[in-house]
Amino acid sequence: MNILVTGGAGYIGSHTIISLIDNGFSVIVIDNFCSGHIEATDAVSKYENEKIKVYDGDFSDAGLLDDIIKRHNINGVIHFAAHSLVGESMDEPLKYYKNNVAKTILFLEFLKKSGINNFVFSSSAAVYGTSDKNPIDEASPLNPINAYGNTKLVVENILGSMDRAYGFKYISLRYFNAAGANKSGQIGEDHNPETHLIPRVLKSVATGENKAVVFGNDYPTDDGTAIRDYIHVDDLSYAHVLSLKFLIENEKSKSGAYNLGYEKGYSVMDVLGKIEEITGKKLKVEFTGRREGDPAILVASHEKIKKELGFEFKYNICDIISSAWNWHSNHPNGFSKAQA
Numbered sequence: 001m002n003i004l005v006t007g008g009a010g011y012i013g014s015h016t017i018i019s020l021i022d023n024g025f026s027v028i029v030i031d032n033f034c035s036g037h038i039e040a041t042d043a044v045s046k047y048e049n050e051k052i053k054v055y056d057g058d059f060s061d062a063g064l065l066d067d068i069i070k071r072h073n074i075n076g077v078i079h080f081a082a083h084s085l086v087g088e089s090m091d092e093p094l095k096y097y098k099n100n101v102a103k104t105i106l107f108l109e110f111l112k113k114s115g116i117n118n119f120v121f122s123s124s125a126a127v128y129g130t131s132d133k134n135p136i137d138e139a140s141p142l143n144p145i146n147a148y149g150n151t152k153l154v155v156e157n158i159l160g161s162m163d164r165a166y167g168f169k170y171i172s173l174r175y176f177n178a179a180g181a182n183k184s185g186q187i188g189e190d191h192n193p194e195t196h197l198i199p200r201v202l203k204s205v206a207t208g209e210n211k212a213v214v215f216g217n218d219y220p221t222d223d224g225t226a227i228r229d230y231i232h233v234d235d236l237s238y239a240h241v242l243s244l245k246f247l248i249e250n251e252k253s254k255s256g257a258y259n260l261g262y263e264k265g266y267s268v269m270d271v272l273g274k275i276e277e278i279t280g281k282k283l284k285v286e287f288t289g290r291r292e293g294d295p296a297i298l299v300a301s302h303e304k305i306k307k308e309l310g311f312e313f314k315y316n317i318c319d320i321i322s323s324a325w326n327w328h329s330n331h332p333n334g335f336s337k338a339q340a
């Protein structure tokens with residue numbers, strides 16, 4: 001079976017193509033490399049050259065898509081390609097609505113016209129905004145507080161309408177905090193700029209600086225720092241494979257949205273403690289004010305994906321930090337100047 005993966009050179013995309021190949025799928029990647037890394041797809045190609053084909057281009061380019069479907073019979077799609085920096089989305093909303101929404105509409109139009117179904121969408125906990133209730137289940141109110149989250153919600157709504165009107169089958173996966181790296185050590189997280197807690201601190205440890213900046217210690221939590229639900233990128237990746245299998249194997253499968261998180265919250269200070277334990281380095285911790293738009297607590301309820309798709313989570317926070325440390329300590333400059 002051939003799966004078309006947009007944004008397959010990105011962090012979660014590249015981990016997912018490994019998981020797809022490990023589970024017997026062949027992968028056709030479209031990526032314009034605006035934030036993805038050619039080194040990531042190269043690493044996968046080295047590992048399994050026969051099962052991956054990479055196209056450099058835009059997922060809304062009808063000519064490229066035509067060419068791809070002439071060459072490959074597509075059995076399912078995973079749509080990762082999107083801009084995903086929350087702060088930037090507030091400063092440059094049109095860039096986000098154009099790429100994440102307008103181009104996705106063109107892409108969906110093409111899929112519909114071509115009769116391609118079985119669509120897995122990379123969504124986010126950002127669709128919930130701030131929630132009074134934790135863990136957050138899928139029926140909770142959807143009130144994004146940033147443009148990025150809004151773009152994800154708009155696409156989820158479009159998919160819902162397409163399902164009703166055309167029987168277009170999809171699963172939206174709402175990620176909480178993706179972190180960690182593949183066990184191969186060949187791919188990992190490398191964003192520019194890096195805004196996420198775990199890679200920021202581990203990069204600092206890898207370069208000997210050992211610095212951590214905590215954004216806010218006046219939240220209504222036990223230690224005053226914000227709580228998040230971190231999920232290993234390899235668990236996240238496998239959830240995409242399972243979702244596709246579910247759509248492909250059950251013709252009468254129901255479309256829907258599923259949370260992906262461990263239903264366990266860790267504060268920023270908890271995470272820093274685990275990082276010190278795993279790296280053996282004492283961190284120099286600096287406290288600054290809250291980062292704009294950060295909710296106090298975001299923890300997933302994950303009953304729905306366990307019950308309906310039979311998903312089993314394999315990893316925990318220690319696996320997340322050890323695997324991320326394995327990646328960052330061997331690649332202190334990310335993909336560009338790998339020092340493995």
Ligand code: UFG
Pocket residue numbers: 084086124125126148149176177178195196197198200213214215216226227228268291294295298
């Ligand atoms: N944080 C720090 N110091 C840092 C970086 C982050 O204290 O150097 C804090 C943040 O303020 C936050 C927590 O660590 O409280 C986690 O921050 P991340 O940037 O790692 O992750 P976010 O929770 O901000 O982002 C996640 C997803 C986004 C999604 C967002 C929804 O990665 O895709 O949740 O709120 F949009």
